[in-house]
Amino acid sequence: MASSSSNLISLKTSDGTVFKVERALAKTMKTVQAIIEEADANIYMIPIHNVFSHHMDMIIDYYKLSVAGKSKEFSVEKLDNDELKDFLLAVHYLNMEDLFEVLTQAVADRLEKKSVGYVRKYFGIENDFTPEEYAAIRKKNDWAFKGDDIEPEEDEEKQEE
Amino acid sequence: MKKMVETHSHSTTLSWEILILIAHYLDPKTLAIASCVSKSWLHSMSSDLLWKPILTTHFPSLSTLPSNVSYCRLFALGHGAAKRRRQSPSKPTLSLGDLIFAVSITSNRDSRTIGEFSWPVDALQEDPPGVFRFCIGFDCGGGVAVRNEGLEEVVKVTWNVVVKGWRGVFTLMDYVGKMGFVGGGEEWFSQELPAPGCCSKVVASSVVADMRVGMCGCGESDDGGGKVRVGKISVGILNVDDWRYVGIEDGLRYLQHFLLT
Numbered sequence: 001m002a003s004s005s006s007n008l009i010s011l012k013t014s015d016g017t018v019f020k021v022e023r024a025l026a027k028t029m030k031t032v033q034a035i036i037e038e039a040d041a042n043i044y045m046i047p048i049h050n051v052f053s054h055h056m057d058m059i060i061d062y063y064k065l066s067v068a069g070k071s072k073e074f075s076v077e078k079l080d081n082d083e084l085k086d087f088l089l090a091v092h093y094l095n096m097e098d099l100f101e102v103l104t105q106a107v108a109d110r111l112e113k114k115s116v117g118y119v120r121k122y123f124g125i126e127n128d129f130t131p132e133e134y135a136a137i138r139k140k141n142d143w144a145f146k147g148d149d150i151e152p153e154e155d156e157e158k159q160e161e
Numbered sequence: 162m163k164k165m166v167e168t169h170s171h172s173t174t175l176s177w178e179i180l181i182l183i184a185h186y187l188d189p190k191t192l193a194i195a196s197c198v199s200k201s202w203l204h205s206m207s208s209d210l211l212w213k214p215i216l217t218t219h220f221p222s223l224s225t226l227p228s229n230v231s232y233c234r235l236f237a238l239g240h241g242a243a244k245r246r247r248q249s250p251s252k253p254t255l256s257l258g259d260l261i262f263a264v265s266i267t268s269n270r271d272s273r274t275i276g277e278f279s280w281p282v283d284a285l286q287e288d289p290p291g292v293f294r295f296c297i298g299f300d301c302g303g304g305v306a307v308r309n310e311g312l313e314e315v316v317k318v319t320w321n322v323v324v325k326g327w328r329g330v331f332t333l334m335d336y337v338g339k340m341g342f343v344g345g346g347e348e349w350f351s352q353e354l355p356a357p358g359c360c361s362k363v364v365a366s367s368v369v370a371d372m373r374v375g376m377c378g379c380g381e382s383d384d385g386g387g388k389v390r391v392g393k394i395s396v397g398i399l400n401v402d403d404w405r406y407v408g409i410e411d412g413l414r415y416l417q418h419f420l421l422t
Contacts, residue, residue, distance in 0.1 A: 085175055092179055104179075108186035116197045124174050125199050137197050143240050144193035 009036070010045045017053040018045065025063045030095035048094065055090040062099050071098070076106050081122055084110070113147075181205060189215050189236060196233075207233040253413035255420065258283040261323045262295070264394060266374065269315040269337055275307055276374075276391040281325075292405075293412030294371070294397030299390070307342055307389060316340045318350050320372055320396055322416060329420035333370040333398075344378025344389045354398065357418035368407060368415065371399040 009026040011019045026032050035046055062074045076084055088103045111119055120127060129137065138145070175183075184192060184206060192215070196206035205211075212232035217224045220239035228235065263279040278297070285295035320334035334352045341348065350372045377392030397406045398415065407415065 088179065089175065092176075100182075104183050105186050107183050108188075108191070111183075111195070112188060112191050114191070114194070116194055119191075119195055120198050123180065123198075125202065128199050129197075134197065137203060141193040141197060141237070143237055143244075144190040147190070 009043075011051075011056070012045050012047045013051050013053045013056055014049055015052050017056070019053070019056050019060070021060065025060070028063065028096050028098070030097070031093060050093045051090040052086075055087055058087065059091070059094075059096070059099065062102070066098070071102075074102065076103065081110065177205075181211075184211055189219065189240075193233075193237075207231060209233075212236055250410075250414060253410055253417055255324070255413045255417050256283075257409070257413070259325050260416070261325060262396060263319075263321045263323060264372070264396065265317075265319050266340070266391070267317050269317050275316060275340075276394075278394065279323075282322075287409070288395065291409060292397070292407070293409050294395060294399075294406040296393065296395040298393040313339045313341045318372060318374075320370060322420070324420050329422075331416060331419040333396075334372060340374070342376060342389050344376055344387060347373055347375045349373050351399070354415075355419075357415065359418070367401045369399050369401055371395075371397045371406070 007023050008020040009023055009032070011021055011026070011032065013019065026036070029048075032046055032048065036043060058076075062071065065071050065074050076087065079087060084103070084107060088100070088107060091100050091103055111122065114122075119125075127134070184195065187195065192206055192211065196203045198206075209232045212235075213224070216232045216236050216239070219236065220243075223235050223239045224232075226235065258281070260282040261279055262282055262285070265277045266275040267273065268275060280297065282295065285297060288294055288296040315337060316339070318334060318336045318338065319332065322331050322333055323329070333354065334350065336350050336352045338348075338350055352370045354368045354370055356367075373393075373395045374391055375393040376389040378387050379390050398412050399406050
């Protein structure tokens with residue numbers, strides 16, 4: 001079983017940057033933890049694919065805040081939608097439970113009360129309903145579209161309220 | 162913080178697994194909107210697995226209903242029902258300015274007019290304010306003077322409400338009763354009002370047309386007896402369940418049933 005004598009684990013991101021992180025932080029990354037445990041000898045450097053250095057920066061920020069009991073102060077507001085999705089994917093790859101929950105909630109918050117068109121665009125989904133099918137679905141879920149806080153549908157979809 | 166290199170010009174695609182995990186964090190409205198995105202989303206975003214906790218949180222009493230209906234559908238039903246429960250009555254389309262009250266008091270014996278009045282309702286005084294009760298006082302009395310006889314006489318009292326322009330008429334009171342002609346006395350007339358057609362009497366509360374007529378003395382008649390006239394009139398719609406006059410809006414809404422087609 002591998003056991004590093006030092007308390008720091010080296011992680012190398014996709015863009016080639018090496019981060020020396022505390023063992024405790026590496027432990028929150030179940031993927032990394034599995035690699036460490038499976039290795040026969042000491043591991044000096046663990047490559048983490050799909051994770052970029054700016055992701056690691058945020059991960060370390062989150063870790064520091066949560067250790068200080070201030071995990072609620074962690075915010076991803078400054079990330080745009082795509083950046084948030086990428087970050088979510090990175091954290092998902094690393095299998096970090098707490099941070100993944102935080103990010104999933106963040107994505108959900110961004111989708112809150114948005115229009116169907118917005119959600120489609122956000123996830124890159126194509127509308128495969130016929131206009132009649134869509135109208136029927138819309139009618140069934142009409143209650144969800146009522147309220148001042150709901151974003152109005154875009155006209156380009158050519159779907160009537 | 163270093164911004165990501167703009168290598169991706171397209172939207173990042175999230176795996177299905179992640180999408181479902183995100184779905185667990187969505188509020189009911191957003192989840193329903195998400196189910197309109199595409200066919201596969203319709204299937205996943207309506208799943209009982211996602212909706213059961215939502216239903217149990219928002220409408221716990223519905224989650225025990227035995228049904229083969231999806232939790233998603235039950236939620237939609239519960240949401241609609243809750244909304245209807247909360248609904249307050251809509252504002253009346255009639256306003257006081259649209260109405261005219263016409264009151265007449267005639268002797269039942271010889272049809273002699275004791276008093277005949279009509280007023281635009283918005284010129285009347287609400288008494289108390291905010292309540293569907295209006296008072297009119299007459300200086301030196303109004304209507305025809307009658308002999309102060311001290312006896313009671315049977316009179317016919319009518320109270321009609323007319324929509325300006327004669328667009329509608331409703332008789333609130335058409336009553337035969339006794340009236341004493343004593344200066345300073347007050348007569349009180351009350352007549353049951355019909356329940357609006359949409360609800361039977363059992364469901365709608367009971368209201369009556371309420372009128373008080375006050376007489377006042379006004380000098381002497383030729384033969385030495387005193388004369389009295391109508392000194393003041395008040396009309397209103399009274400709820401007999403709690404003995405309060407209904408509010409202005411309630412009164413208007415009530416009359417709307419009968420005045421507007």
